[in-house]
Amino acid sequence: MIFSSVEYVAFFLTLLVLMIVIKSASTKKGLLLFASYFFYAYWDARFTLLMLALTLVNYVIGLRIEGAELAPEKKRWLVTSVVLNLAVLGFFKYFNFFIDSANHLVSGLGVRMPFLEIILPVGISFIVFEVMSYTIDIYRGSNRSAPSFVDLALLVAFFPHLIAGPILKPREFLPQLQKEIVIRRENVEAGAQIFLLGLAKKVLIADRLAPFVDTVFSNPGAYSGETVWLAVVAYAIQIYCDFSGYSDMAIGSAKCLGFDIPLNFNMPYLSKNITEFWRRWHISLSTWLREYLYIALGGNRKGEVRTYVNLMVVMLLGGLWHGASWNFVVWGALHGGALAIHKLYQKVRGAEAARSGLYEACSWFLTMLFVCVAWVFFRSADFSISWLIVQKMFFLASFEGIRWHAQALIPCLAVLIIAHYVGSRRADYITVRLASFPGLLLLMMTLSGLAILAPTQATPFIYFQF
Amino acid sequence: MRKLGVTTRFVIATAAKAILAATVALLSWELVLRNALTDTPRTSVHPVLGRIYDQGRYLHGTEGFSRTTINSLGLRGAEPSSKGDLEFRILALGDSHTTAFQVADGETYCDVLEAALTRRMRRPVRVINAGRSGASPAAYIHLGQYYRASLQPDLVIVQVTDADFSQDMLNAGANFYVVPVKDAYRTVRNEKYGSSNSFRRMFPILDAMTEFSVARIAGDNLDKLYKARLSDGKPPAGRAAAEDTAGKSSLIAWTMRELAKTYPACVVLYVPTIDYLASDLRPSEMERLIVANAAKASVPLVNMRRNFVDAFLANRQPLHGFDNSQPGTGHTNARGHALMGERLADFVDFRFSKK
Helix, strand or coil: CCCCCHHHHHHHHHHHHHHHHCCCHHHHHHHHHHHHHHHHHHHCHHHHHHHHHHHHHHHHHHHHHHHCCCHHHHHHHHHHHHHHHHHHHHHHHHHHHHHHHHHHHHHHHCCCCCCCCCCCCCCHHHHHHHHHHHHHHHHHCCCCCCCCHHHHHHHHHCHHHHCCCCCCCHHHHHHHHHCCCCCCHHHHHHHHHHHHHHHHHHHHHHHHHHHHHHHHHHCHHHECHHHHHHHHHHHHHHHHHHHHHHHHHHHHHHHHCCCCCCCCCCCHHHCCCHHHHHHHCCHHHHHHHHHHHHCCCCCCCCCHHHHHHHHHHHHHHHHHHHCCCHHHHHHHHHHHHHHHHHHHHHHHHCCCCCCCHHHHHHHHHHHHHHHHHHHHHHHCCCHHHHHHHHHHHCCCCCCCCECCCCCCHHHHHHHHHHHHHHHCCCCCCCCCCCCCHHHHHHHHHHHHHHHHHCCCCCCCCHHHHC | CHHHHHHHHHHHHHHHHHHHHHHHHHHHHHHHHHHHHEECCCEEEECCCEEEECCEEEEECCCCCEEEEECCCCCECCCCCCCCCCCEEEEEEECHHHHCCCCCCCCCHHHHHHHHHHHHHCCCEEEEEEECCCCCHHHHHHCHHHHHHHHCCCEEEEEECHHHHHCHHHCCCCCEEEEEECCEEEEEECCCCCCCCHHHHHCHHHHHHHHCHHHHHHHHHHHHHHHHHHHCCCCCCCCCCCCCHHHHHHHHHHHHHHHHHHCCCEEEEECCCCCCCCCCCCCCHHHHHHHHHHHHCCCCEEECHHHHHHHHHHHCCCCECCCCCCCCCCCECHHHHHHHHHHHHHHHHHHHHCC
């Protein structure tokens, strides 16, 4: 069930009421775990066993790592965990991709390897990264093993973050599970508002732009260059509102239950360079990649060239994590290259060099231009379509075609600019007392706005495909 | 007791604030909708015409944009006055492509035709836009006597599309439809025709709330969600799914004959369905049947396909669709209406200038 559905509201309210009524702390925890598995089973019951198995295996390995006295033994268990986890991810997500790529390579030899009909378990990328961070943290000594299997199971399966993140840090979330789950009015108030904000972003902005983006991206050759540009900008807004909207709904749901999960987006379209962008966009993933991949590869500790190589490898794999397609690899490569170039530029120019207003404006513009162009590869299912779009954008193909100045883009852009401006003044969400008149007015305006303006055809969350 | 009193006071105060907040919110949205998105008059039942829009102002902004007036007959435009001595009067019958709420006053093909003919014929010309959303030739045939007597047209334009024959004429849920009788058909007025909104049919008292755009749109959205859940992807009830076009030939033939009988001076305006993104822009089978049967019944037909396709090929701008919907889909846009108006003006000028 998706967060913006009637089923989810019914499910969540039922859970909330039960959490209030039930007095036993252990029962509440058990109920939360049951609810999380129910939530996952609603998508596809078959893969609840996979999630359970991954949790169990990593729980046992975590205990083995913690219990091992010698470093080589710890490392062996860690390697086992990493290999197993990546094997699961690799099989479900990348098997057919690698077969297809291999078939292209050996097609001249008359050899063709068979594809398997593999169903991708929802949220598998997030689940695998979650369990990997658990065992790696134990190996590094930055966290202890979960006090119980139920705690680890809840870390992995906690339904607000299960399908599309944010990826939780075990050392931050596990301690929250040690406290009794108490439903407090101020948490429900704040959580409900954050949830509604996410819902509004998803339904009123992302879903409104989706028909325009989908139509143009499916046949860019038929549309004019200016329409293609508008569609690219619209996609940048759509993916941000879709994904950050989902994250807000996850954060809001968790908040209602008394849990704090980390911010996943921090006004990324205010970034003035690509390094800043990756500190503001999909923060839980970029943090994970930095802590568990970039640092593991040596980070910036092994010389300048190795730093750039590490950045490229991390972003290539980060791109591939999103999906089994060369489009995502290209997207990752573009960002990896940009990060490396920015790092070099900072070294040459000096990180502390003075910056004028014009410099900042140009930096912002160039960063946004790059991010938008890179999104083309992220969005398109086909590399040839991505390339056609880029050609049209930069006058390398005919600029002629159907002109469509999608009117939905204007209010969406205006709302986004205002929201970014207001958000840039705050480090956290703006919430009001719901029982106050301003709070009630905001609530009524939002709910009635959703009822009036929500498109009747909802689009799936973009990040669910990962 | 004191604690209970405090709690009760808090609840009452919060409830009062909530009611006030809801009222302010709904009024705010009502203002936004009435000025930017939609402001539809209510409907009522006319003794002859069936369910029509009430007289009033209309704002349509969900596909294209227009602000216009609805007259006492539920039609777009000024009140039809009594016919002047020298006046050449044209009655344009059709569905939403004729009503054309998507384009502004002055841009519908009726307005373009009237302006063009006034210039060319050098006499007063009045084109009455009698378009009604969802109407089909079943309505035009059924109401023929009424239209001729009350409006006294010199020429009648009957605008048709493929959907008239594939779905609308046989739709028993419509205001007017046909039923097969032996080798022919008979027009029927649906006495029970009401709102298509499931909740308003279940609870007629909700009709009173449709005065407000907020209630109407929220209700329609809820209705769509409800129907989507019920149907689970199956086609909506009451409308025949697209059938084999060969079976429609007798319906089209009968329609053309009846139109010729009902309106001795009439011309059929065919508005084609065009997939602008397809490499093949050739006519549909339904279009071929319509053209062939119009010729058999000796009913003049103005087919806009060639004009629309040529205009699209010239500058890649579809003659259907709008920036706030999707170019290439939906209703005819202002450019399409201009082409239709000019093409009809050429036809009328040619036909009636000889007389």
